[in-house]
Amino acid sequence: MSGIDKAISSFRGDFNCAQSILSSYATQYGLDRDTALRLATGFGGGMGRLQNTCGAVSGAFMAISLKYGMGINGDKEAREKTYQVIREFSNRFQEIHRSLICRELLGCDINTPEGKDFYDRNDFFEKKCFQYVKDSAKILEQIL
Numbered sequence: 001m002s003g004i005d006k007a008i009s010s011f012r013g014d015f016n017c018a019q020s021i022l023s024s025y026a027t028q029y030g031l032d033r034d035t036a037l038r039l040a041t042g043f044g045g046g047m048g049r050l051q052n053t054c055g056a057v058s059g060a061f062m063a064i065s066l067k068y069g070m071g072i073n074g075d076k077e078a079r080e081k082t083y084q085v086i087r088e089f090s091n092r093f094q095e096i097h098r099s100l101i102c103r104e105l106l107g108c109d110i111n112t113p114e115g116k117d118f119y120d121r122n123d124f125f126e127k128k129c130f131q132y133v134k135d136s137a138k139i140l141e142q143i144l
Contacts, residue, residue: 016044
């Protein structure tokens with residue numbers, strides 16, 4: 001099963017956008033799935049449902065960091081490579097969706113009753129969030 005399929009399956013299940021992305025790539029870079037799911041929990045809904053950076057984007061950043069990131073060895077080249085790949089991911093995601101910010105991507109405030117109702121009525125889980133998860137996974141498949 002590809003990372004894209006895993007991410008879609010997770011998102012259709014009980015996991016948020018960030019969890020779905022990170023857990024789909026974590027095991028191939030040394031992080032077990034349960035730890036990845038727990039680690040990414042707080043990044044859903046634009047970081048704790050604050051609607052800042054999209055959770056699918058945050059999950060992708062964590063997956064990129066797992067592959068390229070700087071560990072205790074202090075490898076500054078690894079850090080620079082991580083930043084470069086994150087910028088590449090960001091550029092590609094923004095070319096498709098014009099933003100990395102959950103609030104802008106959704107066009108509503110899901111923390112208000114009116115915004116949540118608008119989100120639900122317009123089926124944004126399926127029409128928007130699902131696509132953000134899918135596109136994040138597609139981009140990761142290309143750059144990892």
